Structures are given as C-alpha cells and as structure tokens.
Amino acid sequence: MDLLSRRNFLARSGLIGCSLAASPLFTNVIFAAAPWDTRLVVIILRGGFDGLDVVQPYGDPAYAKLRQKLKGGPENGGLDLDGYFSLHPALAGLMPMWTAGELGFVHAVSTPYRDKRSHFDGQDILEAGTESLSTGGVRDGWLNRMLQAVPGVQADTAYAIGRGDMALLKGAAPVANWSPEADLTMSPQAERLMDLITQDDPAMHAALAEARLLSSPDGGQMGEMADNGEDMMAQMQRAGRGKAHLKVAKFAAKRLRADARVAAFSLNGWDTHQAQERNLSLALGRLAETLDHLRDTLRGNIWKKTAVVVMTEFGRTARENGTGGTDHGTGGLMITAGGAIKGGKVHGNWPGLGTSDLYQGRDLMPTGDVRAQAAWVMRGLVGLETSVLEQSIFPGMEMGTDPGLLL
Amino acid sequence: MPTFDSEFAEIRFGCGLSPVVGRVDSIDAMLDGLTSQDAIAQQFPIEHFDIFRARMVKIEEWRKVRRNNRGTDLAAEAHKQRKVLNRIAREDKAKWLGQSMLRRTYTTSGFFERLAFFWGDHFTAHGKRGLIRRATGPYIEETMRPNLTLRFADLVKAAVLHPLMLHYLDQSQAIGPNSIRAIKKNGKNAGLNENLAREVLELHTLGVGGPYTQEDVRQLAELFTGLSFQSKVGFKFRKDYAEPGTETVLGIEYDDVANVKPVLAALEDLSVHPATASHIATKLAVHFVSDTPDADLIAHMTDAFTKTDGQLMAVYTAMLEHPAAWQRDAMNFKFPVDFVGSACRALAIPRGPIEALDEKAMKNAIMVPMAMMGQNWQQPNGPDGWPEEDAQWITPQGLSGRVRWAMGAPEILQPDLPDPRSFVDAALGSFASEPVRFAAGAAESKTEAIGLILASPAFQRR
Numbered sequence: 001m002d003l004l005s006r007r008n009f010l011a012r013s014g015l016i017g018c019s020l021a022a023s024p025l026f027t028n029v030i031f032a033a034a035p036w037d038t039r040l041v042v043i044i045l046r047g048g049f050d051g052l053d054v055v056q057p058y059g060d061p062a063y064a065k066l067r068q069k070l071k072g073g074p075e076n077g078g079l080d081l082d083g084y085f086s087l088h089p090a091l092a093g094l095m096p097m098w099t100a101g102e103l104g105f106v107h108a109v110s111t112p113y114r115d116k117r118s119h120f121d122g123q124d125i126l127e128a129g130t131e132s133l134s135t136g137g138v139r140d141g142w143l144n145r146m147l148q149a150v151p152g153v154q155a156d157t158a159y160a161i162g163r164g165d166m167a168l169l170k171g172a173a174p175v176a177n178w179s180p181e182a183d184l185t186m187s188p189q190a191e192r193l194m195d196l197i198t199q200d201d202p203a204m205h206a207a208l209a210e211a212r213l214l215s216s217p218d219g220g221q222m223g224e225m226a227d228n229g230e231d232m233m234a235q236m237q238r239a240g241r242g243k244a245h246l247k248v249a250k251f252a253a254k255r256l257r258a259d260a261r262v263a264a265f266s267l268n269g270w271d272t273h274q275a276q277e278r279n280l281s282l283a284l285g286r287l288a289e290t291l292d293h294l295r296d297t298l299r300g301n302i303w304k305k306t307a308v309v310v311m312t313e314f315g316r317t318a319r320e321n322g323t324g325g326t327d328h329g330t331g332g333l334m335i336t337a338g339g340a341i342k343g344g345k346v347h348g349n350w351p352g353l354g355t356s357d358l359y360q361g362r363d364l365m366p367t368g369d370v371r372a373q374a375a376w377v378m379r380g381l382v383g384l385e386t387s388v389l390e391q392s393i394f395p396g397m398e399m400g401t402d403p404g405l406l407l
Numbered sequence: 408m409p410t411f412d413s414e415f416a417e418i419r420f421g422c423g424l425s426p427v428v429g430r431v432d433s434i435d436a437m438l439d440g441l442t443s444q445d446a447i448a449q450q451f452p453i454e455h456f457d458i459f460r461a462r463m464v465k466i467e468e469w470r471k472v473r474r475n476n477r478g479t480d481l482a483a484e485a486h487k488q489r490k491v492l493n494r495i496a497r498e499d500k501a502k503w504l505g506q507s508m509l510r511r512t513y514t515t516s517g518f519f520e521r522l523a524f525f526w527g528d529h530f531t532a533h534g535k536r537g538l539i540r541r542a543t544g545p546y547i548e549e550t551m552r553p554n555l556t557l558r559f560a561d562l563v564k565a566a567v568l569h570p571l572m573l574h575y576l577d578q579s580q581a582i583g584p585n586s587i588r589a590i591k592k593n594g595k596n597a598g599l600n601e602n603l604a605r606e607v608l609e610l611h612t613l614g615v616g617g618p619y620t621q622e623d624v625r626q627l628a629e630l631f632t633g634l635s636f637q638s639k640v641g642f643k644f645r646k647d648y649a650e651p652g653t654e655t656v657l658g659i660e661y662d663d664v665a666n667v668k669p670v671l672a673a674l675e676d677l678s679v680h681p682a683t684a685s686h687i688a689t690k691l692a693v694h695f696v697s698d699t700p701d702a703d704l705i706a707h708m709t710d711a712f713t714k715t716d717g718q719l720m721a722v723y724t725a726m727l728e729h730p731a732a733w734q735r736d737a738m739n740f741k742f743p744v745d746f747v748g749s750a751c752r753a754l755a756i757p758r759g760p761i762e763a764l765d766e767k768a769m770k771n772a773i774m775v776p777m778a779m780m781g782q783n784w785q786q787p788n789g790p791d792g793w794p795e796e797d798a799q800w801i802t803p804q805g806l807s808g809r810v811r812w813a814m815g816a817p818e819i820l821q822p823d824l825p826d827p828r829s830f831v832d833a834a835l836g837s838f839a840s841e842p843v844r845f846a847a848g849a850a851e852s853k854t855e856a857i858g859l860i861l862a863s864p865a866f867q868r869r
Contacts, residue, residue: 322598
C-alpha cells in the first residue's frame, strides 16, 4: 500500500521518469499551500503501554492490592492529578503542560481487538482502524483515509517519520516517508545514472526519488557534498549519533512549522513484562522529552492549533505479574497534548478495578473505543463529518457522544 | 516450467554471486551442502554459548566481590574488571559480525548461511541488559546451526529452553503462585509471566491464526514455570519454581511432575501440529521465494512437513523441487544483512581489512549503516523478528542507507576495488541490464560505479 502512496506522490509531483532536479514542478506542487491550518500529531507507543502505572487510579479501593510492587499514588511518588488519579513521576516534566491545560488523558480505552493479545495483531488493528483483523477489504491505515477524505492534500501535508513504516499512514493519499538521519547526497552524475538504472523497478525508483526530494538541500550536514566514499561514510556516521526520539521530534516540529499538517511516528520500549519500574521510567522519559520538544518548538501560534494523540495497541494486566512487570491486557490509556486540546482532565468512563469490574477477571475493562476518541479529535480539528468518520475512516464504528477532548 | 539454475540458486537461496567461489550445480548439491560438516564455521569462528557462559560466570564473581567489599580498593578493582569484561564482549560481538560476513563471502553453501539466519530470526532472542546483550551470535551458533537439518521440534526445544530465550522472554524468573518457593516465601515475588508461552504459540509454532485461546497461553505459562538457567550450568529446571498440578494445552493434559519432561512433551506436540506445519512452510516460502508465494508450493511443503513430523530436510527438499520456487516474476527484496553480505561476496573482500576493524570502525562501516537501512544488527524491535514484506524495506530512508553504504563502504572492505566493468559480471552475472552496464562505464569514479552496481535493482532483489 505504501508503494501505491509513493506512486501517487510522485505522479502528482511529475517525477516518475524524469530527473528530479529538472522538474519544474518541484517548488510549485510539492510545497503548495496546505488545505487546512491545524496540526495533528499521532504517536504510537509500540509494545502495549501500562496506562495503570502512568495515570495511577490511587483513589480506586482495589488498586493498591493489584499493584503491590508497582506502587502508585502520591504516597509513592506519584504526582496528584485530580484527587483520584496520579501521574507517574517519570512524567514530572510534563506537569506544567497539565497545569496549563495542554495535557490530558483518556482512561480505559482500547481498540476492538480482544483476547489473543498479540502485539503484532494489536498494532495492525490499531493502525488499520478496523473492527477486526479480517478487515473486509480495508488495506490502508486510518490516518491515510482521513487524508483521502479532505481536499487539497499535497505531497508534504503528512509525514510518516522514522526508520520503520507507519501502517496508519499507508494508503492512496500522498504521504512523505522520511527519517531525519537519511539525507542522501550524490554527485549530479551519480544521480542521473541512479535514475537510469532504477527505471525498470518502479518501487525502488519511486522510493529513491522521494529520498532525494526529502533530503535537506545542504546534504544535512554543513553543506558539504559527499562526492567520494569516505565523505559518504562520514556523513552516515554523524547522522547516526544522538537521541533518536529527539531527532524525530525535531524533524516533525520543523515540518509542522512549515506546510505539514499531519505527522506520525512511533516510540518503542513499552512491553514491560519484567523490571517495569526501571524500563517504564526510561520509556516515559523519552516520551516526556518528545512532547516537551514539540511544545517548545511549536510554541505560540502553531502549538495553539496542535493536537497530539498518543495511543498504544492494548493496556496491560491490572494485576502485576510475578516478575516485577505486567502482561498483555486490554483496556489502556490514551494521552492528548497540545494547545488545541482540553487538558488538565482525565477523561473517560472509569470502570473500577474490583475483580468483577475487570475484563475476564484480569484486564482493565475497556469502556471506550480509542478510535472514537481519535475520530472526535479529527472532527474538531479538520472539520470532518461524523458520517465520513463512521463510514470511511473507521468503517462501522459509532462515535457516540462527544468526549470533549478539544477546546 | 522454471527449474533449477545454478546462478539463480546462489542469488535466491544463497548469499549471492562470487568471483572466486564456484556455484552449486544441482538441488542435490544444495542439500548436501546443508548436511556436510560446518566447515565455514571453523574457518571463521563465532563463540559458542557454552563458552560465552564462562564470561557470565566471571562477571558474576566480580559482582560478588564488589558487593562483599563495598568501599574498598578491591571493590573498585572488581568494578573495573567488570567493565573490562563488558567491553571485551562488546568488541567480540563486532568481530562476530565480521566473521559472519566472511562466512557469507566464502561459503560454498550459501543456503546454509541463509537458513541459519532465517531460524535465528524465527526464534529471535537477545539480551536485555548487561553482558548477555552480546550473546545472540553464540546462541545462534549453538542452537540453530547444529539443528537446522534435523526436525523442527529439535529447533523448538533448543531455542525455547535456551538461557538467552528464557531471559529474553522473561521466563527464567517466573515462579508458580503455588510452587514450593512461593509457599516458602509467602507468595513474595511469585506469579506467572505469559510472555514466553504466548510467543511460543503465536510466533514459534502454531502462528497467530492458530487454534489456541488465552486459557492455553495461561496453561502453557504454568507448565513453563521452572524453566530457568544459571550461568554456571546453563539451562536448569528449578523444581521449586514449578507450579504443581497438571496443565492442559490444546486439549492435551500434561503430567504433574516437577521436571522438564512435560514441557518437552508439550513442545513436541506443538511442533508437529498441523497449524505449525502450515505456519512454518508459509514462512519459509515467503522468506525464500516471494511475499505472495504460490499456494501449491506452500501445500507441497506443508505436506512434506506433516508426513515426516517436521523433518526439515524434507521441507527444504519440497521447496527446492517445486517449480514455483524458481519463479522470477515477483522477486523478493534482500534484507539489509543479505544485501551487505552479498556485496561482501561479490567484492570477495579479503580477510585482513574487515578483521582489522575495531569495534568503533565496525560500527561505522557496517552496524550504523545497516541500522539506517532498517536493520539494527541482532536487535529487532520485537520477538517477531524482521519483517518479510518487501514494502517494509523499500522505503526512502532505507534505500538512502543502501545507496550511501554501497558508495562508501566497499573501499574500506576491499582496498583493491575491481574494475567496475568486470564487477558488473561478478556481481550480477546474466542479471546485468544494459543500463547498469552503461552506468558502470559512465560513472565519474570507481567508488560511484561500484556503488551504482550494488544499488541496482538486480542486486537488491533475489
């Protein structure tokens, strides 16, 4: 599917079959005005992140017993949010955003995926936005379907960022796939020859043309052109240094300050079966830095129009397991951030943690569909009709009543 | 009907073409190459896990010394010694990457190297903290290479009971809630961990579409309690961790005895299950032939698996003898490790330069570039290993990494770069297209010409 999106991207840009630099459409089409003005950032936390340890329901009478080692609540270092929930201390850096009403949560949400608790299926469903794995012919991602539903989407309206592919952005609408470390510079002659030898492989040809297009004009690094092997290697080595999540956030922010309206990327490291205390803190630290960086860089007018939506494939078991961690569960947590969202609140319908409240006696009971939350955000942000959201973007889903996630 | 072709056999099933190593001349030769002695491993050795374990023992001894002598010079010395051991292991891991590239360069049985990688990926395991983070190479050496021509059940048992797997999927510390240990310690630290049980069912054997439920995961996790290891002895069944009672997985009841026997029985049953047969046949066909392999090819391989209770040689034979395995319409895209390995082979890189790379240089020359191509060496994101779909690799960022490496790295690994015009034939054989031949002669420099040949579609696909 992403092949298709790239083909469209290039067909629109008039690039297939002609040399990139020679394209007169380069500036006109690729960097045309964006069709709307708000910004949507979707971050996927891969591995199933433990919402119960992040927004800790210390006011629930059953909570302390379920989490005897992974203790939460203000008595154990949690930062009180509203007298019932407290925030994991590793997110302390985000408290100013919470206070400013720019950070919110939706508890006990999930995709429709149930019972097998596979990461890979869970992520497939989350990104396809469908009811089940047998998708009834749906083969693209929900965020791409949103792009298909609005007019005027250009090649640089939406970015899938990072080394891996983001399935939620795959589909017929043009999407730029890029990683900030991948800048490619070749001599003009090598560029022409590369174009020539990849003509008979459309997938490669399109991907390479896109790589050339998205590389910084100065070669990414101090303006030098790598015209021999040694320079080429040196460039790669420099690009490989530093914190990957910050580079991604920086790249996303840079594009969102310009013409990009949608950016999606993922953060890994949430599958905390063991030593959760340590591992979750590390991962949350990266998430906090990422959100902080976005806020700092977009500060002002753009941040005001921005909604960040953070989601995961499923939550984790209500009860901690025998190895200082938690196993794959069902109901989970969604995080919202940005100047356009209504923060300072833990949204959602809290199901409780008593044994009979739990899903199958083990997981947080999902009381909301994570897709519906995303749908309401898109409705407010991009102005999509409910019918489009319920029929095309999340086929067969009912949005229900407005959860009030946006200002 | 397409059939065996020795050039194509090296490209699709082996490590690519070589200007110095002869090609296999028949399917029989490909199969013989699997069962003959693993000579290339002796020529380019990678440490076995049982040797690697001695490093783990040593580092634990130093940890004890440090703990028992806090605040003294001896503790400082112990700290230093541990750091040294960690550094050496890190350096050795980089060396083993070099050795595996040399194996790909000089092997006469490229199919064996590819299978060793395939199974190491199917049973993905890597260390999460400390010294054991360097143990993936030794794990593959010990579990995959000697077993990959036996029964699938042999691979499953070797991988699932391996210390690295028990560590990676969190099994080794799981204590049955009613085990001897749990009762003695009043339930402290007791409880199951479902990670390994789930992945055994979902990834290693039946496949995610297989006929299992959450209850089967739970029962298997109970059955697995007791599987553990100690650095001194390797695998160890800890009776005191084992959950008492029988367990029922997929309707079969396993004995209530506190030893490894019922675990082995369950792994055996799962390994020969019809869902496993089709899962494994499909995965092999997808990896070696195409993202969308011919249904008849899969059926033929599944049938061979089922008839022989998972004799792997029978499954490989079934694949190679089927005409659909030789189709050329929908070629796969090489994984980065296969791209880099086949480039080394086409360049016939000598032993000297790559063995002379220290850890940092190896990182710069191979590890960082491979990560940019999308494959962080021996560090896939999850236990499902690397994606098979071509689209996952044909990304702008991934191809940028391939092109940059192809233009930059050859001169580091092969100081005596070949003439590009002859290198076209060495690397691509009859797959060299006219535009690639033209580019080889028209590029401004030798490095660019070599880079263009290696980046060409005919070299990227198999």
